[in-house]
Amino acid sequence: MNDRIYIRPIGFAPGPQSEHGNAIRLGGGMVYASRFAVVLRRDGRIVERWLAAPDTIAELMGQLPDEVAADAEQQWANLTLAHPALELGERTIRLDQPQVMGILNVTPDSFSDGGEFMDKPDVQREQAARMLEAGAAIIDVGGESTRPGAKAVWEGDEIERVVPAIEMCAAMGAAVSVDTRKAAVMEAALGAGASLINDVSGLTYDPRAAEMVAKAGCPVILMHAPGNGEDLHEGGDYTNVVFDVFDELRKRRDAALEAGIEASRMLLDPGIGFGKSVADNLALINALPLFHALGHPLLLGASRKRMIGALSNEAGADQRLGGSVALALKGMDAGVQLHRVHDVPETVQARNVWRGLRDAALTDFGDLPD
Known part of the structure; x- marks a missing residue:
């Protein structure tokens, strides 16, 4: 059994203030994401899909299968990573x-x-x-x-x-x-x-x-x-x-x-x-x-x-x-x-x-x- 996890931003805001701060700066740029689909894929097939926001993602992470939890944490960190010039x-x-x-x-x-x-x-x-x-x-x-x-x-x-x-x-x-x-x-x-x-x-x-x-x-x-x-x-x-x-x-x-x-x-x-x-x-x-x-x-x-x-x-x-x-x-x-x-x-x-x-x-x- 091969489980893979993916965190896909699906909802966006013009700025963090429009979501009362409940949005992340995507890739350190000028785009703000406020809603995310967390997708679990098993042996090439999508078997689960959850929705989350920045203030609920931690709770969802705690419910993920152990096999994908660490990868999910890394992907979440990567989404907010600001890249050097x-x-x-x-x-x-x-x-x-x-x-x-x-x-x-x-x-x-x-x-x-x-x-x-x-x-x-x-x-x-x-x-x-x-x-x-x-x-x-x-x-x-x-x-x-x-x-x-x-x-x-x-x-x-x-x-x-x-x-x-x-x-x-x-x-x-x-x-x-x-x-x-x-x-x-x-x-x-x-x-x-x-x-x-x-x-x-x-x-x-x-x-x-x-x-x-x-x-x-x-x-x-x-x-x-x-x-x-x-x-x-x-x-x-x-x-x-x-x-x-x-x-x-x-x-x-x-x-x-x-x-x-x-x-x-x-x-x-x-x-x-x-x-x-x-x-x-x-x-x-x-x-x-x-x-x-x-x-x-x-x-x-x-x-x-x-x-x-x-x-x-x-x-x-x-x-x-x-x-x-x-x-x-x-x-x-x-x-x-x-x-x-x-x-x-x-x-x-x-x-x-x-x-x-x-x-x-x-x-x-x-x-x-x-």
Whole structure:
């Protein structure tokens, strides 16, 4: 018998004062949760579901089976965990508010831009400068497409693609991450000025990757994808996609810890669009607050994904701005710290308005009448 417990925030408040203080600050950010579903799963099936609030959670914890009690206590602590800022080179990225990561693809077969920035240093520079000026906190450089059906790129070719772009972004003073699953590319990227690794395989593709990241001591983003080989999209067969992805991300986090990577240097990404149907993606996005229970900052990468087209009369990748911003705002409402996007100015503007509303909500309630 295999019992697992999950604490999922399901009710939210504009500020703690609206619940007379009976709310928690989710992930140390600007979102407050006041109601929670505590779900017991046995051998893959949900067998119990309780509802709790901050002032009743302790009583409920005391009634849980011994096998899951300690995990429940840890998840509850994780939900309120405030994460330290990311120190990326000379840049400090605060995680107590949503941050925007701009995408710079230097591939010939990107699903979103069709190779617009491939082998065009001047165009790459202009795009990077636009994203930085618009408010991107990080530039994420990728030299290998991971869209369904894309062929793996030899690491030497990938290095030739990403290193000049990383050097250029770093020279601008940008905080730079590299989107790769190969240890050799990671090493070359760090040498070129990158300071964050974004591995869509969750450090499972290259057996040397985890050791390299641990030795470098740099932060790393672990993403969920079901495929273990060249095709990261294969094998997406879920009993319950939300809890299955949660469990798999926990496994990858634990493997990274065993490899010597510090917990404070890990971020998690549920992998929207990787081996997941439209229904799977929608379920995960609705359940994003749950993933704070793993105790790490979260990244959402839903920009221009196929699910937006599927919900919008098959709109092309270059016609998915509205859906991309809608998903980013949904992630902000869930307390997600990093948002990886193609359309930086529009997302930053949406974030700024979102933050203004959040700040104003903290003073919405005045004095009670005499």
